[in-house]
Amino acid sequence: MRGQPILLRGGRVIDPSRGADGVADVLLQEGKVAAVGRNVGTPDGALVLDVAGKVVAPGLIDLHTHLREPGQEDLETVETGALAAVAGGFTAVCAMPNTDPVCDNQGVVGFVIAQAQRAAKARVYPIGAVSLGQKGQQLAEFGELVAAGAVAVSDDGTPVATAHLMRTALEYAKTFGIPVADHCEDMSLASGGCMHEGIVATKLGLKGIPAAAEEVMVARDIILAELTGGHVHLCHMSTRGSVELIRRAKEKGLPVTAEACPHHFTLDHSACIGYNTNAKMNPPLREPEDVEAIRQGLRDGTIDVVATDHAPHHYDAKEREFDDAPNGIIGLETAFGLAMTELVDRGLLTLPELLLRMSTRPAQVFRLPGGTLAVGAPADVAVFDPDVRWEVRPEAFLSKSRNTPFAGRTLRGRAELTIVRGQVAWRRTE
Amino acid sequence: MTAPALGKDLTALEYLSADQLRLILDTAEPFKEVSQRAIKKVPALRGKTIVNLFFEASTRTRISFEFAEKRLSADTVNVATTGSSVSKGETLVDTARNLEAMHIDMVVIRHGASGSAEFLGRRIRSNVINAGDGKHEHPTQGLLDILTLRDRFGRLEGLKVCICGDILHSRVARSNIWGLTKLGAEVAVCGPQSLMPRHVADLGVTFIPHIEDAIQWADALNVLRLQLERMQAGYIPSLREYNRVFGLTVDRLERAPKDLVIMHPGPMNRGVEIDSAVADGPHSVILPQVTNGVAVRMAVLYLLAGGSPDWSHGGGE
Numbered sequence: 072m073r074g075q076p077i078l079l080r081g082g083r084v085i086d087p088s089r090g091a092d093g094v095a096d097v098l099l100q101e102g103k104v105a106a107v108g109r110n111v112g113t114p115d116g117a118l119v120l121d122v123a124g125k126v127v128a129p130g131l132i133d134l135h136t137h138l139r140e141p142g143q144e145d146l147e148t149v150e151t152g153a154l155a156a157v158a159g160g161f162t163a164v165c166a167m168p169n170t171d172p173v174c175d176n177q178g179v180v181g182f183v184i185a186q187a188q189r190a191a192k193a194r195v196y197p198i199g200a201v202s203l204g205q206k207g208q209q210l211a212e213f214g215e216l217v218a219a220g221a222v223a224v225s226d227d228g229t230p231v232a233t234a235h236l237m238r239t240a241l242e243y244a245k246t247f248g249i250p251v252a253d254h255c256e257d258m259s260l261a262s263g264g265c266m267h268e269g270i271v272a273t274k275l276g277l278k279g280i281p282a283a284a285e286e287v288m289v290a291r292d293i294i295l296a297e298l299t300g301g302h303v304h305l306c307h308m309s310t311r312g313s314v315e316l317i318r319r320a321k322e323k324g325l326p327v328t329a330e331a332c333p334h335h336f337t338l339d340h341s342a343c344i345g346y347n348t349n350a351k352m353n354p355p356l357r358e359p360e361d362v363e364a365i366r367q368g369l370r371d372g373t374i375d376v377v378a379t380d381h382a383p384h385h386y387d388a389k390e391r392e393f394d395d396a397p398n399g400i401i402g403l404e405t406a407f408g409l410a411m412t413e414l415v416d417r418g419l420l421t422l423p424e425l426l427l428r429m430s431t432r433p434a435q436v437f438r439l440p441g442g443t444l445a446v447g448a449p450a451d452v453a454v455f456d457p458d459v460r461w462e463v464r465p466e467a468f469l470s471k472s473r474n475t476p477f478a479g480r481t482l483r484g485r486a487e488l489t490i491v492r493g494q495v496a497w498r499r500t501e
Numbered sequence: 502m503t504a505p506a507l508g509k510d511l512t513a514l515e516y517l518s519a520d521q522l523r524l525i526l527d528t529a530e531p532f533k534e535v536s537q538r539a540i541k542k543v544p545a546l547r548g549k550t551i552v553n554l555f556f557e558a559s560t561r562t563r564i565s566f567e568f569a570e571k572r573l574s575a576d577t578v579n580v581a582t583t584g585s586s587v588s589k590g591e592t593l594v595d596t597a598r599n600l601e602a603m604h605i606d607m608v609v610i611r612h613g614a615s616g617s618a619e620f621l622g623r624r625i626r627s628n629v630i631n632a633g634d635g636k637h638e639h640p641t642q643g644l645l646d647i648l649t650l651r652d653r654f655g656r657l658e659g660l661k662v663c664i665c666g667d668i669l670h671s672r673v674a675r676s677n678i679w680g681l682t683k684l685g686a687e688v689a690v691c692g693p694q695s696l697m698p699r700h701v702a703d704l705g706v707t708f709i710p711h712i713e714d715a716i717q718w719a720d721a722l723n724v725l726r727l728q729l730e731r732m733q734a735g736y737i738p739s740l741r742e743y744n745r746v747f748g749l750t751v752d753r754l755e756r757a758p759k760d761l762v763i764m765h766p767g768p769m770n771r772g773v774e775i776d777s778a779v780a781d782g783p784h785s786v787i788l789p790q791v792t793n794g795v796a797v798r799m800a801v802l803y804l805l806a807g808g809s810p811d812w813s814h815g816g817g818e
Contacts, residue, residue: 275615276615276672277635
């Protein structure tokens with residue numbers, strides 16, 4: 072039983088996969104997009120929702136989410152993360168493997184998928200580890216990971232440790248058609264650092280992480296993508312140097328894709344002033360010139376997708392000395408509003424271009440279903456109110472965690488209704 | 502009671518105005534005399550309780566604060582714990598709450614993490630004084646260095662001061678840079694470039710690569726202690742080479758065009774950053790720095806407790 076048909080009537084339907092943008096009805100039936108057009112007829116028993124003035128789009132897809140389960144269920148679970156996702160307009164998230172135990176075998180992949188099915192919110196696609204235990208030594212069994220449902224491999228949290236491991240991972244992954252997603256950080260350059268190496272770190276007396284720590288690894292990965300022909304996906308790009316390296320790689324036609332996070336196109340390192348641990352993340356917040364380069368990279372497509380790097384932490388863990396606080400912020404419930412406010416309102420992207428970077432392109436990069444409203448596509452749809460202005464109130468988040476530097480900020484645009492597999496997964500009630 | 506002239510805490514000289522810096526220096530002047538009396542005590546902080554919370558080993562700073570507190574008649578408790586709060590098993594925020602629950606008036610904190618004093622100050626009502634936080638600031642050290650320079654030269658405006666050594670990791674350097682530049686001195690830094698912050702000029706200082714040139718330029722040199730672990734971490738090759746290239750030696754000092762004033766925050770590595778003959782020689786003001794440390798800390802404690810600058814003329818409580 073697939074539940075009742077849903078007719079979304081009279082919204083502005085934006086489907087970047089087909090270059091479509093106009094007022095239309097969308098009919099979802101039996102878990103698929105059944106019809107898109109003017110005056111679509113209403114099947115018997117359909118749930119008819121008037122969405123005039125709203126935007127109807129393929130659901131957002133996050134390629135970079137930390138769900139913390141198994142291992143740190145006090146911070147987030149697959150269920151709460153998948154709920155936060157649908158509240159942010161995401162119909163699918165890709166779960167990073169740095170859990171406890173590490174998602175380096177088919178057992179953990181299967182567990183995450185089972186938890187996601189139980190939750191029945193956003194789809195959850197596990198990302199397997201590149202190396203066993205993410206220790207940077209021995210390759211994980213990509214074939215079994217993929218057979219169990221993994222869609223990519225990554226040692227995120229840490230970089231793929233050595234050039235040799237990255238090379239073999241890229242070569243071996245080609246058999247399975249999956250990308251190797253890398254957290255680009257040269258650990259010898261970054262060692263002990265807790266924020267961007269720049270004038271703010273100097274004033275605060277905090278050890279810096281130079282932009283070069285990221286760029287050295289981006290360069291390595293691009294060179295190895297060229298050597299192997301394997302698909303490297305560069306996670307959470309943060310520096311202008313990285314954007315330039317990727318731009319040149321793409322000009323050469325290399326199999327390289329990249330993502331950037333809302334915090335890296337919104338905030339710079341001055342957010343750390345006052346030892347604000349909610350501004351501590353890895354890669355760190357950089358300089359205003361880097362923020363601008365990330366925005367331009369998203370504008371011209373050098374950066375393919377917006378990803379959240381949603382990283383839940385307990386408030387206690389952030390309530391401590393800057394050196395000792397953990398890296399990362401949550402992002403699923405603020406990503407769309409930040410992107411609208413920082414990219415669309417500034418004229419860098421149109422709304423259809425933003426939806427391309429948050430839905431259609433992510434689906435293409437990881438070869439996932441979704442990202443389209445073509446007839447027959449999965450009925451994964453988000454309805455946004457593009458005009459509503461709302462204040463970020465962490466206490467209202469559906470995520471288990473509250474660690475965000477955006478509390479109190481006013482954003483434009485948010486999800487009103489999220490449909491996954493043709494069923495209403497979440498609907499704003501306030 | 503008038504509003505406190507310094508605010509609640511002293512965590513960084515970066516946050517003070519030139520007037521506030523001068524207020525502390527001027528308030529320290531009459532306190533110098535107290536330490537020369539037969540009975541070295543004034544009742545300015547009678548009934549106040551102060552906790553000296555030292556998470557890092559310290560002899561000189563801790564003793565200096567304790568003398569300052571006792572000479573102001575405060576009741577003091579010393580808490581010294583090696584290792585970080587983390588290894589102790591209690592978080593800094595819990596430590597803060599416990600102190601607050603005991604109704605103390607002031608906390609003097611030394612901690613290995615940059616920002617820890619500010620962190621504490623934002624979470625408790627008591628006054629917090631930073632006695633050195635990681636690589637950030639050591640404001641009372643900066644103040645005592647500046648007071649010593651003012652004693653020697655009678656002015657700070659236009660004075661040329663070069664800070665020599667490991668600027669990257671030095672809280673003493675940061676406090677000196679902020680304090681001196683706010684008071685109109687010209688500040689330069691000298692040392693190996695592997696121990697210089699990038700964009701150091703953005704702090705308002707000039708970088709001088711060679712110690713010989715710094716000696717030609719400066720009126721005073723503040724020579725920093727070289728932490729031995731910098732060598733292990735690969736920032737410099739050896740202590741021997743450091744002395745040969747960057748050390749303040751008798752030979753180099755003899756080529757100075759004028760009488761330089763030599764400072765060092767201690768403890769010294771004799772024969773590394775400074776030769777013994779220089780440290781013990783006629784240009785050294787290293788011991789007057791220590792003497793001034795007590796007076797400056799008395800001034801800071803007194804002002805934060807709400808004392809008025811003219812205490813010796815009947816002000817204060």
